[in-house]
Amino acid sequence: IDCEGDNLGCEGGRLSLISIGTPDAGYIFLFDVLALSTDELRPIIDILADTNILKVVWDGRMDSIEFLREFGISLGRVLDLQIVDLVSRQWRVGESAESRMERPLDPLHRVRHLDTFGIHGLGGLKGALQEHGIYGIGALGCLVRHTVSHMVNPEKTQGKKSNVDHTQWLTRPLPLQYTAYAAEDIWILSKVFEVFHARAYFRSLELEIQSQRYVNMHRGVPPQSGDIYRSSNLLPMEIIEAPVARNSSRVCEGCHRVLGDACF
Numbered sequence: 001i002d003c004e005g006d007n008l009g010c011e012g013g014r015l016s017l018i019s020i021g022t023p024d025a026g027y028i029f030l031f032d033v034l035a036l037s038t039d040e041l042r043p044i045i046d047i048l049a050d051t052n053i054l055k056v057v058w059d060g061r062m063d064s065i066e067f068l069r070e071f072g073i074s075l076g077r078v079l080d081l082q083i084v085d086l087v088s089r090q091w092r093v094g095e096s097a098e099s100r101m102e103r104p105l106d107p108l109h110r111v112r113h114l115d116t117f118g119i120h121g122l123g124g125l126k127g128a129l130q131e132h133g134i135y136g137i138g139a140l141g142c143l144v145r146h147t148v149s150h151m152v153n154p155e156k157t158q159g160k161k162s163n164v165d166h167t168q169w170l171t172r173p174l175p176l177q178y179t180a181y182a183a184e185d186i187w188i189l190s191k192v193f194e195v196f197h198a199r200a201y202f203r204s205l206e207l208e209i210q211s212q213r214y215v216n217m218h219r220g221v222p223p224q225s226g227d228i229y230r231s232s233n234l235l236p237m238e239i240i241e242a243p244v245a246r247n248s249s250r251v252c253e254g255c256h257r258v259l260g261d262a263c264f
Contacts, residue, residue: 001018001019001020001021001048001055001056001057001060001063001186002018002019002057002058002063002182002185002186002189003015003016003017003018003019003062003063003066004016004017004019004166004169004178004181004182004185005017005033005066005169005170006166006167006169006170007225008062008063008066009061009062009063009064009065009066009218009222009223010062010222010223010224010225010227010231011221011222011223011224011225012225013062013066013222013225014170015033015066015069015070016032016033016034016169016170016174017030017031017032017033017169017174017179017182018030018031018033018041018044019031019182019183019185019186020044020047020186021183021186021187021189021190023056023190023193024190024194025186025187025189025190025191028183028186028187030179030182030183031044032174033070034170034172035172038071041071045067045071045073048067048071048073048075048076049073049074049075049076050076050077051076051077052076052077053076053077054077054078054079054208055075055076055077055078055079056078056079056081056189056193057075057078057079057080057081057189057215058080058081058082058124058125058128058185058189058192059080059082059122059124059125060075060078060080060211060214060215061214061215061217061218063075063215064215064216064218064219065218065219065222068219069222074216074219075215075216077208077212078208078211078212078215079202079207079208079211080210080211080214080215081128081189081192081193081196082122082123082125082214083207083210083211083214083239083240084196084201084202084207085123085128085131085132085196085201086120086122086123086235086240087201087204087207087210087240088196088199088201091200091201091203100121101116101121105127106121107121107122107123107233107234108121108234119234119235120234120235120240121233121234121235122233122234122235124233125185125188125189125192128188128192129188129192132192132195132196134191134192134195163181164177164178164181210239210240213238213239213243214236214239217236217239217257218230221256228254229252229254229255230255230256236255236257237257237259237260237263238257238259238260238263243258243259243260248260248261249261250264252264
């Protein structure tokens with residue numbers, strides 16, 4: 001599952017599309033939230049809230065905010081591949097945390113001279129293709145080559161993700177390039193899931209619990225656009241580790257979450 005919209009998940013943001021695919025992305029469905037009523041979307045809403053049906057996402061924090069704001073529901077049973085990507089680093093052979101920070105695009109690169117013990121950088125879906133050596137999927141070219149072949153150079157889409165102007169997601173009619181982009185995200189999610197499964201990255205029984213904590217971390221007031229505490233590419237505290245008892249916690253003035261004293 002993936003969502004597209006204008007300033008998604010932030011104060012004043014708006015949901016545009018909900019994208020849903022089968023596990024192998026053999027079928028991909030795009031639902032226009034601006035055109036369809038809540039009643040018309042009810043079967044999809046029920047799937048999103050269902051605690052028995054597993055939903056696979058990549059960084060579902062903003063999507064979760066939109067589902068609460070738009071439909072008044074929580075995302076039931078979820079596996080966030082961004083969390084799987086992070087947790088899997090301990091099992092991968094090769095690059096160390098120190099050498100990873102030397103890469104300019106690594107989230108911790110700019111603070112590598114500081115003590116970063118216990119701090120984790122979050123990777124993006126686009127970066128996951130390179131991080132895990134997922135090349136040659138040509139997602140955009142495969143999806144739209146018959147209808148918009150003049151827009152796509154297959155040689156340039158191999159192992160890459162296309163780009164669009166995210167301020168235009170509320171435009172109607174939505175250009176075909178945008179619907180292709182939304183479908184491409186589902187395609188890439190399916191390929192990343194496939195690779196993670198083949199490499200046994202789902203071995204931790206805590207992944208779904210950690211994912212649930214992660215996607216629901218902003219259940220209160222949505223973050224402002226550019227909020228460095230709640231919209232950064234660093235893993236928030238007490239996502240991988242279980243939250244501590246409330247009697248030794250306090251509210252963070254930055255992210256407004258209740259955190260254990262050890263986080264301060």
